[in-house]
Amino acid sequence: MLAIGAVFIQAVLLRHLTIFNAESDLVLLFALWICTKVPKTEAILITAFAAFFQDALTDLWGLNLFSKVLTVFILHNFLSRTSENSFLFWQIFLIVAGASFLHNLFFYIVSSLSGVFASEFVVISLLLVSTLFTAILGGFLHLVRSR
Amino acid sequence: MRRLSDAKDYILTAILLLLAIGMMINRHDGGLQNARKASITVLSYLEQPLSVIRVYRQALTTNTYLHRQNIQLQDELSRLRSVEEQNRILRDLLELRQDSPHPVIPVRIVAKNLTGLNNTLTIDAGTDDGAEVGMAVINSDGLIGQIILTNRSFSQVLPYSNSVFRVSATVAETRAYGIVSWDASALDELQLNHIPQTISLEIGQTVETSGFSNQFPPGIPIGEIIGIQPGDGIETQTIQLRAYADLFTAAEAFIVTFEPDSLIQELELEQQELF
Numbered sequence: 090m091l092a093i094g095a096v097f098i099q100a101v102l103l104r105h106l107t108i109f110n111a112e113s114d115l116v117l118l119f120a121l122w123i124c125t126k127v128p129k130t131e132a133i134l135i136t137a138f139a140a141f142f143q144d145a146l147t148d149l150w151g152l153n154l155f156s157k158v159l160t161v162f163i164l165h166n167f168l169s170r171t172s173e174n175s176f177l178f179w180q181i182f183l184i185v186a187g188a189s190f191l192h193n194l195f196f197y198i199v200s201s202l203s204g205v206f207a208s209e210f211v212v213i214s215l216l217l218v219s220t221l222f223t224a225i226l227g228g229f230l231h232l233v234r235s236r
Numbered sequence: 237m238r239r240l241s242d243a244k245d246y247i248l249t250a251i252l253l254l255l256a257i258g259m260m261i262n263r264h265d266g267g268l269q270n271a272r273k274a275s276i277t278v279l280s281y282l283e284q285p286l287s288v289i290r291v292y293r294q295a296l297t298t299n300t301y302l303h304r305q306n307i308q309l310q311d312e313l314s315r316l317r318s319v320e321e322q323n324r325i326l327r328d329l330l331e332l333r334q335d336s337p338h339p340v341i342p343v344r345i346v347a348k349n350l351t352g353l354n355n356t357l358t359i360d361a362g363t364d365d366g367a368e369v370g371m372a373v374i375n376s377d378g379l380i381g382q383i384i385l386t387n388r389s390f391s392q393v394l395p396y397s398n399s400v401f402r403v404s405a406t407v408a409e410t411r412a413y414g415i416v417s418w419d420a421s422a423l424d425e426l427q428l429n430h431i432p433q434t435i436s437l438e439i440g441q442t443v444e445t446s447g448f449s450n451q452f453p454p455g456i457p458i459g460e461i462i463g464i465q466p467g468d469g470i471e472t473q474t475i476q477l478r479a480y481a482d483l484f485t486a487a488e489a490f491i492v493t494f495e496p497d498s499l500i501q502e503l504e505l506e507q508q509e510l511f
Binding site for chain 2: 097100101129130133134137144145146148150151152154155158159162199203
């Protein structure tokens with residue numbers, strides 16, 4: 090349910106809140122959060138489920154599924170290991186920024202290889218602005234949750 | 237056990253990645269058309285409530301844009317009105333210049349002193365331009381005044397609303413002659429004197445220069461009659477005029493290069509010597 094909620098919020102609301110054509114990715118934040126809560130297999134399945142719906146609602150069939158699943162697959166061990174610690178804002182910011190950059194890099198590569206999307210048009214906004222935007226949103230949600 | 241779990245994750249991830257690649261390829265080849273239609277339908281239903289917010293935001297943006305446009309258009313309209321008025325004045329002056337029997341010099345009024353005590357105007361034409369003392373200054377509405385001082389580039393004009401201004405005038409409809417002067421009652425009101433009471437005059441009749449003074453050419457409109465009063469104890473009537481030319485709004489004018497007839501001037505001098 091949380092996955093569907095995150096996808097809906099992303100598709101309906103956050104998709105329109107853009108800065109320099111870049112949007113934050115709540116579904117990615119959800120995927121990172123789920124990595125700290127459940128085992129790897131479940132995390133991959135839940136992320137795949139959420140990413141599939143995100144792709145369906147944003148007409149990006151396969152892009153989010155590929156990049157998010159690969160990101161969760163790579164980062165799950167690290168995230169689950171460090172989830173026992175309590176983090177400050179800037180630490181969360183850096184972790185989310187790194188994860189978001191990795192995700193957006195996969196996203197960019199796979200969209201470039203597919204040749205369907207004008208990825209070169211959004212390279213800066215995707216790799217830089219969107220990464221920072223998502224990291225800020227992640228840090229903000231961390232602050233809200235911790236209080 | 238752990239290896240088995242890792243292998244499961246690898247396989248699962250590989251399957252999902254292959255699925256994603258398959259979706260990308262199928263989308264490109266048009267294999268997901270029905271799914272795309274369904275997703276668009278769902279998304280449309282989801283976004284419908286938010287469209288009101290978007291419309292409101294768009295309306296705010298449009299409102300700001302239109303407000304800015306409105307200010308710019310008002311400014312442009314104001315400038316166009318000013319240009320239109322100036323255009324009308326210049327057209328009138330051009331027609332006057334073409335119709336005038338005497339050569340005229342176009343001038344611009346560069347200074348005004350219309351405080352009432354000693355009203356004067358300054359124009360941007362002097363002796364270098366052909367202006368001479370005594371010449372009449374007019375605009376398309378009528379008589380403005382007479383040049384009383386000149387230098388090389390500028391001239392000072394005695395307007396009709398000066399207490400020392402005098403001009404020989406005639407009522408166009410009756411050919412009755414008199415002297416027009418300023419009685420200092422209002423800046424645009426003049427007085428026509430020395431017309432006998434036996435001559436019937438009416439409100440609205442036109443008064444123009446007569447040409448008898450040998451200073452102004454005949455036929456320059458001065459004003460229209462707005463009041464007629466019989467003179468007390470005298471046989472003439474006092475006639476109130478409203479000047480046609482508005483000194484406050486006048487910005488351009490013409491000098492009428494009318495030169496008094498020298499024979500008449502010599503005759504007047506001889507007459508003064510006799511008496």
